[in-house]
Amino acid sequence: MAEVQFNSNISSELTKILESEGIQPGTDVSYELCKLLWQFHPLGGKLVEKPIEMAMCKPRQYNVDTDPDDRVITQFRDTWERMGINAKIKNFFFVSRAYGAAAIGVGTLGTSCASPLPDFGLQEDDIYINVWDPLNAAGSMVTDQNPNSPFFQMPKKTLKINGKNWHPSRTLKVFNGTPIYLEYQNSAFGFTGRSVFQRVLFPLKSYIGTMESNDLVSQKAGVLVAKIEQKGSVVSGLMGMAAKAKRGIVKIARNGGVISITPQEDIESLNLQNIDKALNAARDNIISDIATGSDVPAILLKEEAFSKGWSEGSEDSKAISQYIDGVRQTIEPVMDFCEKLVMYVAWNEDFFNALKNDYPSIIEGDYQTTFRQWKREFTATWQELIDESPDKRRESDSKVVREAAGMYAMVAPQLDPENRAMLADWLSKVTNATETYGDSPIIIDMEALREYQPPVVQQGEKINVGELDDPEERAAQNPVSSADRGR
Secondary structure, X not given: OOOOOOOOOOOOHHHHHHOOOXXXXXXXXXXXXXXXXXXXXXXXXXXXXXXXHHHOOOOOEEEOOOOHHHHHHHHHHHHXXXXXXXXXXXXXXXHHHHXXXXXXXXXXXXXXXOOOOOOOOOOHHHEEEEEEOOOXXXXXXXXXXXXXXXXXXXXXXXXXXXXXXEOHHHEEEEEOOOOOOOOOEOOOOEOOXXXXXXXXXXXXXXXXXXXXXXXXXXXXXXXXXXXXXXXXXXXXXXXXXXXXXXXXXXXXXXXXXXXXXXXXXXXXEOOOHHHHHHHHHHHHHHHHHHHXXXXXXXXXXXXXXXXXXXXXXXXXXXXXXXXXXXXXXXXXXXXHHHHHHHHHHHOOHHHHHHHHHHOOOOOOOOHHHHHHHHHHHOEEEOOOOOOOOHHHHHHHHHHHHHHHHHHHHHHXXXXXXXXXXXXXXXXXXXXXXXXXXXXXXXXXXXXXXXXXXXXXXXXXXXXXHHHOOXXXXXXXXXXXXXXXXXX
């Protein structure tokens, strides 16, 4: 029976740690182990990065009501991209998930980090944004463990980085999970949230074992078993050489080659069917255990295709979409913090003056008044993760327009010209809000519609009775008595 041995001189820190007998179910994770898992484990990146990447895979949709030619939003988007805000936010939550806690701070050149973050007058070139892991902020994110304190289980307001205090207006702290009372987290050096690796350390170790098994199976997959008939019970040197020659012929044979064997001999591949089933079952169970212990669905860890793709709205895609919506709720406060920062940088006084010169009839107030108006009108929404197919979108848009048109046809005959014009404007807005008809919007002249009067019908002129809204006018154009209708 052959024995397979690994070269003990070739190893890695991850292998040495994961093969340690000290790792058992429930073993705590340290800062260094979390770093190694994030860097080297095949599933480490998915556990840390995949949910955040999916939640931020589509840019947010922004809107400002008083925005001439979309220049206010365009300026905001351009500044957001130049400052690399998306990358900073992603890294912020990567660190939080990997270690259990993270912090982000906005620094300004020429101004002490201990002073409040200024608003008006911020310049893009003077701003830098740093993301800190628990080692950078060791001790300053420890939560208050006094049950009678108003800040119980909350991190300290003032963050201390390398001996320097940062003003609370400049920083944000995020925990991965809710802190547990008097439960010290080694990965975050404090009473904070927990690493995403905390509950799944043991199955992560088992996953490495399946990788080693896959490697062994791949090495044995090409093995051929040659059943060679032996002449007699004693194998002489000459017979051994003949058997070796036969094995050599089998080894070098390729497609199109021909070899000859006796009817009593046989050549077949190594049977690995039972191993294959056991490996697949073990691997799936381990991934399920990792998904159960973490907040990442198993389908994301396996990278399997959805049963019906995103656009079909299958149950798999709906469940993942709900999960991503929950991740987005966690990201939302950080997005709001960064969006307010970018507003002051993007909508500076130079931009305001240029916009006012181009649109004096729209931009009438001074800089700060107009800025506050833009800030009040500013809205940001996440895009839907599941995209409808074009056919389904057109079908749903057509249904909305038909229902709105039916409502208009039912209500309009009972309205005066003023309210009828308002109802027509509502119908046009409903139609223009759809993706199908929004590219060619309906524009209604409200003043002309309010003053519009149906044409007066001359005597003897024939018109369509259905075009008359007034019942008396309709009766005058169709003077048929009840007796005539009865006959």
